[in-house]
Structures are given as structure tokens and as C-alpha cells.
Amino acid sequence: MDTLLEADLTEFHPAEPPKPPALPMAETFFAGAILSDSLAHGYVLKGKASGALYNLALQVAQIVNCKQRPALTVNDQPALADLACGQCKDCRWVAQNAHPAVLTVSRFTYQVSDKDRPELLTSEELEKLAQKANWPTQIKTDQIGHLIYQLGISSEYTRVVIFTDAEELPASIPSDVPAPSEWRSLEATQERSFHIRPLQRHIFNANSVNRFLKTLEEPPARMLFFFIAETEEQLLETIVSRCQVVPCLSADSGSGQTVPEAYQAFLRGFLNRLAQNPDIYALGAEFGAFFLQEQGLSTTQALEVLQLYLRQHFMGQTAFSEHGFTAYRALQQDLATALRMIASKTNEGQSLLNLFMSASPHVQALLAP
Numbered sequence: 001m002d003t004l005l006e007a008d009l010t011e012f013h014p015a016e017p018p019k020p021p022a023l024p025m026a027e028t029f030f031a032g033a034i035l036s037d038s039l040a041h042g043y044v045l046k047g048k049a050s051g052a053l054y055n056l057a058l059q060v061a062q063i064v065n066c067k068q069r070p071a072l073t074v075n076d077q078p079a080l081a082d083l084a085c086g087q088c089k090d091c092r093w094v095a096q097n098a099h100p101a102v103l104t105v106s107r108f109t110y111q112v113s114d115k116d117r118p119e120l121l122t123s124e125e126l127e128k129l130a131q132k133a134n135w136p137t138q139i140k141t142d143q144i145g146h147l148i149y150q151l152g153i154s155s156e157y158t159r160v161v162i163f164t165d166a167e168e169l170p171a172s173i174p175s176d177v178p179a180p181s182e183w184r185s186l187e188a189t190q191e192r193s194f195h196i197r198p199l200q201r202h203i204f205n206a207n208s209v210n211r212f213l214k215t216l217e218e219p220p221a222r223m224l225f226f227f228i229a230e231t232e233e234q235l236l237e238t239i240v241s242r243c244q245v246v247p248c249l250s251a252d253s254g255s256g257q258t259v260p261e262a263y264q265a266f267l268r269g270f271l272n273r274l275a276q277n278p279d280i281y282a283l284g285a286e287f288g289a290f291f292l293q294e295q296g297l298s299t300t301q302a303l304e305v306l307q308l309y310l311r312q313h314f315m316g317q318t319a320f321s322e323h324g325f326t327a328y329r330a331l332q333q334d335l336a337t338a339l340r341m342i343a344s345k346t347n348e349g350q351s352l353l354n355l356f357m358s359a360s361p362h363v364q365a366l367l368a369p
């Protein structure tokens, strides 16, 4: 097994040139904690740039498992990136997000076992999952049970567990994090990319959290927990009180990719009209006139703008109902279908009409109070 893995790893790309720190203050904080040997066992990484937060947790995971750590001290004031060798087997494993001691826990992790072991689910759960188009809305109790079991097995490594939410998007929108192995076996992953999103309260099931609190409070030796969040309010108090909260401000203030104001103004009105028993042909013409003729975008680019707009306006809302989630999810699937059809050279105008036709009730549900 080890030989196989070694062989696999030699095919991976060599280390990339160093990038400027994405989260300068938080990186300095962790460099100090590692060098002074004062890491806590649980951290809430708090900030808007969820992907960067997740990568920060991976970076710490790499350092604490690196077999050839450079001999540096606090006095050298090294950057966090200098604290791991980047070359040893463990470093490369973490860089690929395939290290056996680095676990990502999300709603999506569960989807694998749903499919593999449907007999473990009650018929009620199965039906609920099906209704939600196989999109689990929570981290489940037996998922946490499995985690506690895994962590109970002794290991030569420092175990790092990252709790996060994620969103699946078409592969045409690449993710800024390496997908954890837990997600790679998901069906048709080649067509999708997973984007890190902050945790929200409703993702935790009260029972599963209660089972986990003891482990979080008195973890076995050499174990680190990270929670990716935008604010403490989106996590349960029982978790926050057992962790150290680290504010993570991005170098670029973390807004990331945003939809230009003119596009937002158009889309606000457009989505409202789409929600109200629309004239699909008129809306298709309106959409084309604005994005294609006025703004000079391609249909694909216009749909990607719409995708981004929906994500920024509806994903990560604190008061997002399950109902809203389902509508949002259905809309993103409609969009993914349209993008796929356009990529396979289906008539673009017809693809847009199909999209607006099936999206109308979902937009209505999404905009409903």
C-alpha cells in the first residue's frame, strides 16, 4: 500500500512557487502558536474567504505532520509557509488533501455512505434525502459516531479535523481548494467542483453535536479541530466556547470575486420578473439584450454571472430556510444543465428559454418571504 501511494505521489506536480499570504494576520498568529508550542486543540476560523480559511487549516495540518520541519524559531519570524518542508511524503499528502490523518467533515461526506450503505438509513430518511435531490442538509449523528470511532484509534500522526460546509458547482467554476478524498468518490465528481462555504447552525444536528462535545473538550493526544465560519453566531455556543476564535482578514479584504453593480441592478429586476408568471420569450430577449448585446458577454459568461449573483445573494444567509435551500439548489441545477447544454452546442437561445421556464418556480420560491 505504501509503495503504491509513493508511486502515485511521484506523479504529482512539484511544489508551486510561494504565494503571498492570503490571510496575513491569521498566518502570523498560527506561526507563533506552532513555534511556541502553544497550539490550542480547537479553533474557529472566522472570516469571509472560506476557501482561504480552509487552506489555512490544511497548511497547519501540513506543518504539524511534516517529517522534516525546518529548524526555525520565533526569533526568525518565519512565514507560516516556511514552517513545513513541502517535500516530505506527509507534506505532499496534505497538499493533495489525501492525508489519512486530515479529515474533512461536511454534509457531503455523508452522501458517500448514504449511497454505499442505504440499509443504514430509515425509509423516512431515505425519502427525505430523495426529496432533497440527495442533498443532505445536516451532518448526521452516525457520521459523528464514525468520526469519534476513527479518532479513538491511535495514530502516529497529529490528527486534524476540519468542519466546513461546501457547495457543489459545475466544474467550469474551479474551486480554490484541493477537494478532500472524502468528496472524490462522489458520483460524477468530474462534472462538479466543490467550493468551501461557512458552517451554519442548521448544519449541526443537536444529537450529533452533543455526542461530539466531550471529544472536543478532552480530545485524545495530538489532535486539532478547525471550524470554518463566517461569524460565531452561525455556530453553536457549545462549540464556540470550547474553541479559540481566530479572526481571519484577507489581504484583499476578502470580498473575492464580486458581481459588478450594473449586473446586480439588472439581475434584481430580472429575477423579480422571472418569479411572476413570466413571458419567457420576452425575458429571454431581455436577458440577451442586456448581457450579450449591451455588455458583450457570451451566453456562458452571462450564466456564470447569474450563478455567482445567486451564490452571493442567497448562499450563506443566516436565515436561510430549508425551503430556500431546496429552491436555491434546484436553481443551481437548472443553471448547470443550461451550461452543459450550451457546452455541447445545443442552441443557446433554446437553452436559455428552457432554463427560464424551469427556473421560474424556483426563483419564486427563493424570493418568497
Ligand SMILES: [Zn+2]
Pocket (backbone or CB within 6 Å): 065, 066, 067, 068, 069, 084, 085, 086, 087, 088, 089, 090, 091, 092
Ligand atoms: Zn514536510
